[in-house]
Amino acid sequence: MSTHRDEREFLLPDLGEGLTEAEIVRWLVEVGDEVAVDQAVVEVETAKAQVEVPCPFEGVVTARHGAEGEARPVGTPLIAVAVGGSAGGAAGRSSTGKPAGAPASSPAEDRYREAAGGSGNVLVGYGTGASKSAASGARRRRRALTAAGSAAGRGTTGPLDGHAPHGAVAPNPPTAFPADRAARPVVGGVTGASAAASIPSGAAADHEGTAHRAPVPVISPLVRRLARERGLDLRALHGSGPGGLILRADVDRAAAVRGGRTITADSGDSADSGGVPTTDGRAGQPAGVGADPTGAVRIPLRGITAAMADKLSRSRREIPDATCWVDADATELLAARRAMGEPTVSLLAVLARVTVAALARHPELNATVDTDAREIVRLPAVHLGFAAQTPRGLVVPVVRDAHTLSTEQLHREMSRLTACARDGRLTPADLTGSTFTLNNYGVFGVDGSTPIINHPEAAMLGVGRIVEKPWAHAGQLALRHVVQLSFTFDHRVCDGGVAGGFLRYVADCVERPTLLLRSL
Template identity: 60%
Template structure:
C-alpha cells in the first residue's frame, strides 16, 4: 500500500521567510526521483529550483504560480510506495548552498483528507478520501476561513500570539490589525494569513477603525486610496525596499564627487584589448577600487552599534549593481582584491549573466563589503546612491562623454566622467573620503598610477 508524504517549502537560508511560486516543474501524476527539482520559486534573494527529497508519484500540488508561501507551508504530496519499503527521510543533498529540510523530530501521523481539501490539479472528489502523511506542526490552508470576530475582549490577553509566519505578523502590523483580538482558525488557535485578510475585509484594520470614518461592519475604503494600482512589494523589489529603508534609517551618509578625465583609461583599455583577452571597463574600475581600499581601509568596513565598534574587514568582496528584468540586484565578487583585470572581467561577466537569467545563488548576492555602481549605463552623469547596508561606502560612476577640458595648458575635447563616493560618516571623516575619491580619480586620469600596487 502506497504512503503519501507531504513535502513542505524548505528553509532556503539567509533569513528568508517566504517564497513565490514562479513555475511548477511537475504535474499531478508525474513520477519524480529523489532530489528532482519540482518547483521554481523566487525569494527575496534569487530564483531557485526546489528539489523534492522523496521519490514517487505526485498526488497533489499546493498553490498556483504567483502564490506566495511561507517557509514550512506544504508544496506537494508524493505517493512513495509501501510503508515498509519507503523512507520519509530527506536525502540531505545540497539545495542552493543549504541542505534540504530535515524531518520534524515529532512523530508523523496519517490523517484522511476531507472533502473540499486543499489540492489542485487533480484534487480528490468528496467520495474519494486520500491518506496524507503530515507533520504534527500546523500548516496554512488555502481556502479562506470565515473572518474571526473582532472581540471586545482580547483573545490572547497575555503571552505570545501564535502566528504561522513572520509574513502574517508583518501583514497585520502594516494594516493595523491587532493580533490579540483575532481568534485563529488554525490548529490550537494558530493565526493564519487568511485570518488577517478576513479581518481586513470586514473592516478591522487601522484605516477602518478611525473614529467617524466607518459604518460598523463596512469594509475600509479611504477616499485617498480609491484609485490607483497596487503593486505588492515582494521578491527582489521587496528585498530592495527593506534594505534601502534600513540603510536610510541607520546610516548617516554623505556624498562627495569629482570630475575626471578618463581619456587615458580608455586608451589603456584599448591597448589591452588589442593584445589579449578583452578587459571590461567595469573590471578596470573594480581594480582601481581594490587598490584604493588598500590605501583607505576605513571604507572597507562595517559598524557594530551594539558593541560601538567599527569593524575593518581584511578581505574585499566587491558588489556591483546589475540591472535585470526582475529589478536591480548586486552580485558579489568574492576576494576581489586578489584578482587582476582579466579575472575580474570574467567573474563580473559570469555573475551578470546569472543575474539576468535569475539563477544567482543567495550566497552570490550577500556578503559584500563595498559596492561599485556604474549608473552611467543609464545615460546619467551623477547620483547620490543609498549605501548597501551594512557596508560603509559606494562608488558611483557616471557616463563617459566628450567635454571641453583644460589639458596640457590648452582647451581640448576629452572623455570626462563624474565619480561620486557616498560613505558612512561614522567610519571616517571627509578627509579620508576625499582622499579615497581623489586616488580613484588619479588612477582614472593616469592608469600608470596603478603600477605602484601591481
C-alpha cells in the first residue's frame, strides 16, 4: 500500500519583544525522529534569553534548516515534518485516523493553537503553559530501515561511518554516548536533549539526499560555541567525561595543542606563543572568526551581547547622566547580616532591601522619560534589576515587585534568577521590565565605577568591594570594613539634591542598619 505524507514546514515563530532573529544553539531532534505536538525541537538564543522552540506539528522530521551557530530570521523555515504517517503500521494515516493527505490537523494540534492564541508559534518558557509543560516530555526516535539494495550500493561501510542514504538515519555509535536521549542528564535546565549532529556552517540539512552525520558526544552549548570559535571539529576530539562526553577542558586542551597557545580554562582567552597556522590558514586565530589583512580579529555582535551593546549605546546617546559617590563604613551591616542567622542571606539581598527602602523615600528615581511626549513617568512598582556576569555575557535579571518582598524573599528570588542566568535558563520575561538596577561590581575586586544607566531607567546604584581600611570611628582611628557606593542618575529626572539624598540614605543604612526598621 502506498504511503502519502503531508509535509509541513515549521517556521521560526514571532519571538516578541521586537526580536527579529535567533541563533541556533542546539538541535534537539534529527531527521527521521518522530515528534509530538508541543515537543521542543531546537534550542535558540535570542537577544533576550536562551529558549527552546516547540513544534506545532506531529509526525516525522524530514529536514532541518540551519546549522548550529547560524542566525535565522523570524519567518524562515526551521524544520519540515511529514504529518500524515508514522514509523509503524500507522503509516498513511494521521493521528486522528484520517487519510494522510487530509488537510485537517490533529486534535492535539488544534488544542495547541487554541492555547497559543491561534498561532501555534510559542517559545518554551515564553508563552503558554501547554508549551512549557510539554518541554520535558519524552522524545521518540524513529529508526528507518535501509533497503537491501541501498545497503549493497553503499558497500560494507560499518555503523560508525556517520552517513546514511536518503530516507535512512545513521545509527548511533555503539560506545561513548548513550542512545536513550530521555535518560541524559539535565544541563542548563534542558532535560532529555540530545547532542544533535553538527551541520557545516551555511548548509541546511534537507530531504534532497543530504547525508547525516553521527551524533557528537557534547551536551553543553558553551562547549559547542567554544569549539566553533576556536575552529575545532568536535568529532575529532576524545572526551574525558563520563561515557566519552566532551568537556570544556577537552576543548581548551585541543586548542592549546593545535595552536601552540596558552588558554585559560576560566575565560577562554588565549595568548599566541607559537603562531602555528590554524585550519583556515591564519596564525593564532580560530577558524571561522573574521579577520582583516592587518590580522585584527573581528567577532560579530550577536544575541545578548548585541542587545546589551545597543542598550548601552542608546543610554549614552539619550541620557544626560551624572554620577556621585560616597564611602561608607559597612562594619555594622556585616554584623547585622551575621546576626540574621542561618540560612545566610546574601549581602546583595540586604543591599537590595536598602535600595528599595531608599526608592520609597525618593520615588522620583523609580521613573523613566517619555521623550516623544516630553514627560517624566513615575512608576508605581519597583522591578529591581541586578547585573549578573555569566558565561554568555552580562545579563540583568529582574526581581518583580521588589518593594513587596522581605530581605529573605529577595534573597531567594535573586538566588533563583542567578542560577537560571548561569545555566542559560532565563526567559525573556526574566530579563525585561526593570525600573531600577543594582550593580555589584565589587565581585570583580574593584572599589569604584561610573555605571551606565540601564536604558530606559533613570538611575543605577553601584556597589564596590568591601575592604578593611583605616577609618575614624568613635573618635579613634580603627580598621573598619569600608565600601564605596556610586550612583548614576538621569539629570532630566532629578537634580543633585535628590540624587545626593538617595545616596546618603543608602550610606546611612549601610552604616546604621537599624534605620531600615523605619521602612519595614
